[in-house]
Amino acid sequence: MTLKDILVHVDGSHHCRARLEAAAHLATRHEARLTGLFVRTAPHVPQFVMSQLGPEVAQAQRQFANEGAATARALFEDVMAGFTIANEFRAPEGELMDMLVLHARYSDLVVVGQYDRHDDNMAEERDAADHVIMDSGRPVLVIPYAGHHNTIGExxxxxxxxxxxxxxxxxxxxxxxxxxxxxxxxxxxxxxxxxxxxxxxxxxxxxxxxxxxxxxxxxxxxxxxxxxxxxxxxxxxxxxxxxxxxxxxxxxxxxxxxxxxxxxxxxxxxxxxxxxxxx
The missing domain is CATH 3.40.50.620 (HUPs)
Incomplete structure (x- = not known):
C-alpha cells in the first residue's frame, strides 16, 4: 500500500496551523493528495426550546458554522500556498464524530490533533481521536498540540x-x-x-x-x-x-x-x- 489520500481535520484551535503544516509535509514526502475537513456543527437545542425562541436561533447557528468554515478554508488555503501538492477542502454539515469517521474511510491516513483541554475551540474534540481510531478502520496520526512536527517518519x-x-x-x-x-x-x-x-x-x-x-x-x-x-x-x-x-x-x-x-x-x-x- 502507498499513501495517496491523506485526510487532515481542520478546526478553530490554536494548534491547527501546525497540524496542517505537519500533514502537508507528510503529503509532500509521499506525493499524496491532502484533503482538509472542517465539520460545520450546530449546538443541540431541544425542539421545545427552538419552538419558543423561533427560527432566528437556527439561522444564527448556521451563520456561525458558515463563518467557522470560511475561516478554516482561509487557513487551509494559506498553508497550502506554501506547498505543491494536490489538495481539497471540504466543509460538510453534521455531527463531528460521524463526519470524521465517514470521510476517514475514504483515505489512506487520517491526521487529527491531540486534545487540548485548555483550548475552548477543541471542546467538542475530547474523544475525536478515540472515535476515528476505533471506528474508521484507518490508521490515525495524532499530532501533539505542543510544538511543530514538520519532520515525521525519519x-x-x-x-x-x-x-x-x-x-x-x-x-x-x-x-x-x-x-x-x-x-x-x-x-x-x-x-x-x-x-x-x-x-x-x-x-x-x-x-x-x-x-x-x-x-x-x-x-x-x-x-x-x-x-x-x-x-x-x-x-x-x-x-x-x-x-x-x-x-x-x-x-x-x-x-x-x-x-x-x-x-x-x-x-x-x-x-x-x-x-x-x-x-
Missing part, C-alpha cells in the same frame, strides 16, 4: 507487543516505515509465550518481517516491571530523538483503559511526538 519507534492491534498498525505504517532512515522496534516487558507471545527473542520476528519489506529495522526489548509501557515509550522516544511512534491502540477495552489506565490512554494524554495508531 526516525521511527515501533511499540511492539505482538498483539492484533500492533500487527494491523505496523502493516498500515509500511509506506512510512519504508522511507524512514531508521526504525527501532521496542518491546516493553514482553511475554514470550501464548498467542500474544514474542518468541525467544522479543521483536526479532517482526524486525525480520519488516526487513523483507525493505525496512531498515532493529529490535530491542526492555524489562522494567516498575515502569508502565506508556511512560517507557515516551521516555525512550525523547531520549532517542524519535519523530514518530507507531503503536496499536486499545488492546483491551477502551472503558477498561479509561478506568484503569493503559498505554493508549497515557500516550494520547501525554504524547510529545506524533503517534500513528490503529485498531
Amino acid at each position: 526516525t521511527v519507534m515501533v511499540a511492539w507487543n505482538a498483539s492484533r492491534e500492533a500487527t494491523r498498525t505496523v502493516s498500515d505504517a509500511l509506506p512510512i516505515l519504508r522511507l524512514a532512515k531508521e526504525v527501532r522496534v521496542l518491546a516493553v516487558n514482553p511475554r514470550r509465550n501464548g498467542v500474544n507471545g514474542h518468541g525467544d527473542i522479543p521483536g526479532a520476528d517482526i524486525a525480520a518481517h519488516l526487513a523483507r519489506h525493505g525496512v531498515n529495522a532493529t529490535a530491542e526489548h526492555v524489562v522494567a516491571r516498575d515502569v508502565d509501557a506508556g511512560n517507557m515509550l515516551l521516555s525512550r522516544a525523547s531520549d532517542e530523538g524519535v519523530d514518530l511512534l507507531v503503536m496499536g491502540a486499545y488492546g483491551r477495552s477502551r472503558l477498561r483503559e479509561l478506568v484503569l489506565g493503559g498505554a493508549t490512554w497515557h500516550i494520547l494524554h501525554h504524547m510529545t511526538v506524533p503517534v500513528l495508531m490503529g485498531h
Whole structure:
C-alpha cells in the first residue's frame, strides 16, 4: 500500500496551523493528495426550546458554522500556498464524530490533533481521536498540540507487543516505515509465550518481517516491571530523538483503559511526538 489520500481535520484551535503544516509535509514526502475537513456543527437545542425562541436561533447557528468554515478554508488555503501538492477542502454539515469517521474511510491516513483541554475551540474534540481510531478502520496520526512536527517518519519507534492491534498498525505504517532512515522496534516487558507471545527473542520476528519489506529495522526489548509501557515509550522516544511512534491502540477495552489506565490512554494524554495508531 502507498499513501495517496491523506485526510487532515481542520478546526478553530490554536494548534491547527501546525497540524496542517505537519500533514502537508507528510503529503509532500509521499506525493499524496491532502484533503482538509472542517465539520460545520450546530449546538443541540431541544425542539421545545427552538419552538419558543423561533427560527432566528437556527439561522444564527448556521451563520456561525458558515463563518467557522470560511475561516478554516482561509487557513487551509494559506498553508497550502506554501506547498505543491494536490489538495481539497471540504466543509460538510453534521455531527463531528460521524463526519470524521465517514470521510476517514475514504483515505489512506487520517491526521487529527491531540486534545487540548485548555483550548475552548477543541471542546467538542475530547474523544475525536478515540472515535476515528476505533471506528474508521484507518490508521490515525495524532499530532501533539505542543510544538511543530514538520519532520515525521525519519526516525521511527515501533511499540511492539505482538498483539492484533500492533500487527494491523505496523502493516498500515509500511509506506512510512519504508522511507524512514531508521526504525527501532521496542518491546516493553514482553511475554514470550501464548498467542500474544514474542518468541525467544522479543521483536526479532517482526524486525525480520519488516526487513523483507525493505525496512531498515532493529529490535530491542526492555524489562522494567516498575515502569508502565506508556511512560517507557515516551521516555525512550525523547531520549532517542524519535519523530514518530507507531503503536496499536486499545488492546483491551477502551472503558477498561479509561478506568484503569493503559498505554493508549497515557500516550494520547501525554504524547510529545506524533503517534500513528490503529485498531
